[in-house]
Amino acid sequence: MKARVHVMLKDGVLDPQGEAVRHALGSLGFEGVDKVRQGKVIELDLADGTPEETVREMCEKLLANTVIERFDIELV
Amino acid sequence: MRAAVIVFPGSNCDRDMATALTAAGLDVTMVWHKDTDLPAGLDLVALPGGFSFGDYLRCGAIAANSPICRSVKAHAERGGFVLGVCNGFQILTETGLLPGALLRNAGLKYICRTTPLSVATTDSVYTSAYEKGAQISIPIAHHDGNYTADADTVARLQGEDRVAFTYAENPNGSMSDIAGVLSANRRVLGMMPHPERAADERHGGTDGAPFFAHLTQALSDA
Numbered sequence: 225m226k227a228r229v230h231v232m233l234k235d236g237v238l239d240p241q242g243e244a245v246r247h248a249l250g251s252l253g254f255e256g257v258d259k260v261r262q263g264k265v266i267e268l269d270l271a272d273g274t275p276e277e278t279v280r281e282m283c284e285k286l287l288a289n290t291v292i293e294r295f296d297i298e299l300v
Numbered sequence: 301m302r303a304a305v306i307v308f309p310g311s312n313c314d315r316d317m318a319t320a321l322t323a324a325g326l327d328v329t330m331v332w333h334k335d336t337d338l339p340a341g342l343d344l345v346a347l348p349g350g351f352s353f354g355d356y357l358r359c360g361a362i363a364a365n366s367p368i369c370r371s372v373k374a375h376a377e378r379g380g381f382v383l384g385v386c387n388g389f390q391i392l393t394e395t396g397l398l399p400g401a402l403l404r405n406a407g408l409k410y411i412c413r414t415t416p417l418s419v420a421t422t423d424s425v426y427t428s429a430y431e432k433g434a435q436i437s438i439p440i441a442h443h444d445g446n447y448t449a450d451a452d453t454v455a456r457l458q459g460e461d462r463v464a465f466t467y468a469e470n471p472n473g474s475m476s477d478i479a480g481v482l483s484a485n486r487r488v489l490g491m492m493p494h495p496e497r498a499a500d501e502r503h504g505g506t507d508g509a510p511f512f513a514h515l516t517q518a519l520s521d522a
Contacts, residue, residue: 237448240406240473286365289358289394292401292448 225272227279228298231288232263263293301326301516303344306372308333308363313349313386313496320496321346324512333366343519344381345372347388349441349494359402359444360390369395381425381519382488386442389480389490398481398490399457400449402442406473410443414505416468417479417493421461424486425518429510435468436507438493445492447474447481457481464489487522 233239239261246260266287268279279297288295303326305318318328321344329339333352338345353362363369369391376382376397384392392398405411414437419430430436449457454475457463464480472492480491495508 238403238406238446238473240404240408240446244408286357286361289361289401291393291399292403 225270225274226300227268227270227274227276228300229266229268229279229283229287230263230296230298231266231283231293232261232295233292234294237292301343301519302329302339302341303327303346304329304331304338304342305346305348306331306333306368307348308350308352308366310352310354311348311350311387313494316494316496317346317348317385320499320508320512321515323499325516331368333363333368336367336371338368338371338375342375342380344383344515345375347372347382347384347391349386349388352387352391355444358390358394360387360392360394363387363391364394373397376483376488379485379487381522383426384488384490385494385496386440386445386492389492390444392488392490397488398483399453400447400478400481402444402492403446403448403473404444405442405446405471407471410441411445411471412439412441413471414439414498415471415493417465418468420463420466421482423461424464424482424489425515425522426489426511427464428518429514437498437505438495438508439497439505440471440493441497442472442492445472445474447478447492449475454478460484462486465491465493 242260242262249257283295307314419434462482466477470477495511498505498508
């Protein structure tokens with residue numbers, strides 16, 4: 225089985241990289257881009273039957289810094 | 301007084317830190333990240349600057365989960381002194397020993413230059429040799445030094461006089477110009493600027509020397 229973890233900065237935490245991407249899109253002529261937030265996707269190949277709770281623990285201990293980031297787990 | 305400098309793969313200020321601590325009169329041991337125990341009888345553990353584990357995942361995240369960091373955490377929880385500079389500060393926030401986090405610099409660029417700092421408190425073994433409010437010139441060299449924390453945390457740090465240094469000219473977007481913070485017991489200090497790179501005439505500046513000069517005395521009084 226696979227799990228896909230999406231890690232994003234929490235709302236309210238400034239994202240200078242997302243802001244730079246927004247500027248770059250604007251300078252390429254794409255209009256109406258109000259906001260860009262950049263995060264990361266982490267794919268895990270896991271032993272079948274690994275509970276979502278274990279993946280959650282991986283996120284809390286290592287994959288995300290919950291001071292500034294939130295995460296979503298997608299089992300695929 | 302005994303100190304250990306922890307060496308991670310990618311640390312690059314470990315020897316600078318050891319040199320500064322040795323010059324200050326501490327007996328320094330280098331400790332590899334895979335070791336599980338710190339030498340007995342340590343007074344101070346220093347986490348040096350650099351790019352531990354290539355900054356993979358997040359700066360300091362992998363180092364914070366290395367075997368030695370469990371012992372560093374236990375040392376801090378016993379009331380031991382811990383100093384983290386640059387990547388060391390990032391590691392301390394990742395371990396939870398210090399609040400907040402270090403984000404990418406607001407200008408997105410890696411910044412390497414000497415920058416003016418204000419000494420925000422003299423109530424710590426690291427800052428007691430300075431005058432409160434003194435302006436000192438210390439090098440910074442980082443890409444992710446933009447200190448952030450929620451508003452309550454920043455207010456608590458300020459209210460408890462736990463901001464050790466502030467930037468006089470904020471280079472990286474840090475909240476409230478914060479360059480370094482102390483733990484609640486004032487024994488754990490994390491800071492982005494590098495006092496060990498301004499501790500010898502040959503560095504081109506010695507404003508970091510007082511940081512180390514009273515350390516031995518202050519540690520033995522503590």
